[in-house]
Amino acid sequence: MKIIYFSWLKEILGTSSENTKLPSNIKNIENLIKWLSAKSIKHKKVFLKSKNIRCAINHQIVNKNSKIKNKDEIAFFPPFTGG
Amino acid sequence: MIKVQKQKINISEQNKKLLMKKIGAAVNFIGIARPTNNSGKIKYIEIEHYPKMTETKIKEIEIFATKKWKLDKCIIIHRYGKIKPGENIVYVGTATQHRNNAFKACEFIIDYLKVKAPFWKIEKQNNKKIYVKSIKKDENKIKINY
Numbered sequence: 001m002k003i004i005y006f007s008w009l010k011e012i013l014g015t016s017s018e019n020t021k022l023p024s025n026i027k028n029i030e031n032l033i034k035w036l037s038a039k040s041i042k043h044k045k046v047f048l049k050s051k052n053i054r055c056a057i058n059h060q061i062v063n064k065n066s067k068i069k070n071k072d073e074i075a076f077f078p079p080f081t082g083g
Numbered sequence: 084m085i086k087v088q089k090q091k092i093n094i095s096e097q098n099k100k101l102l103m104k105k106i107g108a109a110v111n112f113i114g115i116a117r118p119t120n121n122s123g124k125i126k127y128i129e130i131e132h133y134p135k136m137t138e139t140k141i142k143e144i145e146i147f148a149t150k151k152w153k154l155d156k157c158i159i160i161h162r163y164g165k166i167k168p169g170e171n172i173v174y175v176g177t178a179t180q181h182r183n184n185a186f187k188a189c190e191f192i193i194d195y196l197k198v199k200a201p202f203w204k205i206e207k208q209n210n211k212k213i214y215v216k217s218i219k220k221d222e223n224k225i226k227i228n229y
Contacts, residue, residue, distance in 0.1 A: 006131060007203040008214045056201075059136040075133060079217035082130070082161060082202030083114055083173055083193055 001070050003036075006077035009046050009053065022070050029055050030064040032074065052078055084157070085141045087132060089164040092174045097158055101176040104155045108182035110189040112175040118168035126207045128215075130163045130172070133201035137161075140200045144192055152188035154179045159192060161202065197221045 004017045026035050037047040047053070055062055056075040068074065084100070094113060101109050116128050141159050149157050158176035166172055173196060177188040196202070197217075204215040 004133075006133060006201075007205075056133075056136060059133070059139060075136070077133070077201065078203065078214070079222070080198055080201055081204045081215045081217050082132075082200045083197035 001068070002073045004073065004075040005046075006075065008078060009076055012046050013042050022068070026068070028064070028068060029057075029062065029066050029074070032068060033064070046076075054079060084159070085138065085145050086160045087134075087137050087141070088160065088162055090162075092160050092162065092171045094171065094174065097160065097174055097176055101156055101158055101178050104178060106155050106178040107180040108185040109156075109176065109178040110182070110185040111177075112173075112189050112193050113171050114173035114193070116166045116168050116170050116172055120206055120213070122213070123208055125168055126209060127165050127167045128172075129165055129205040129207060129212075131203045131205070132161075132163045136201045141196070144195050144199070148177070148188045148192055152177070152179060152184040152191075154184070154188055157188070157192075159196070161196060161200070163202070194221065194224055 001020050001022055002017060003020060005013055005015070010016045026032055033047050033050055036043045053076050055064065057066060057068060057072050098111060101111065118125060141161065145157050145159055148154060154177050156176070156178040158174065160174040162172050173193070175189050175192045177185045179185045198221050206213045206215060
């Protein structure tokens with residue numbers, strides 16, 4: 001699975017993406033956030049603010065109950081500020 | 084026509100394209116980088132986007148607006164990268180038979196871009212950078228009106 005980070009998430013983590021293999025018990029975005037939070041202090045710091053974080057699976061905005069698969073591209077980011 | 088680009092937007096070129104069709108009304112909106120924010124002078128802003136997703140989201144809105152307000156022409160251009168105060172950031176042009184639809188479509192598109200297209204702004208000041216936060220009022224406007 002490819003996970004991409006944008007904006008301040010990227011800055012805290014010090015990386016814009018990571019490739020990872022999901023354990024079989026990680027079924028949805030909420031599981032993924034919990035799992036990633038335990039990965040490092042930086043991840044924990046990012047996902048502490050998870051209420052302010054949005055998510056996309058394969059470029060489609062989704063909610064935290066959405067199902068995920070190993071071949072998906074997941075993106076985490078804050079609310080958009082374009083225009 | 085939609086475009087996501089690094090370079091400055093040539094406004095007169097886009098206006099010319101907008102006015103090419105036999106239309107009754109044309110409206111454009113140009114977003115410009117501000118020189119200051121609440122905490123002082125801005126050196127430049129930096130816009131990041133999610134390349135694969137940005138074009139798709141803007142295309143969706145172009146199709147939606149063209150159908151809803153019967154647009155003869157719709158141009159949406161958004162920049163990314165480093166942008167200095169006074170430079171343009173975004174151009175929205177709508178052309179149709181009557182002004183009401185042209186105004187409404189243009190306002191809708193820019194409102195949409197603010198909260199639904201995957202762009203993020205950073206304001207760089209002398210010794211700090213500020214991640215611009217989304218404005219609840221803008222998010223609600225899209226929910227209520229459309």
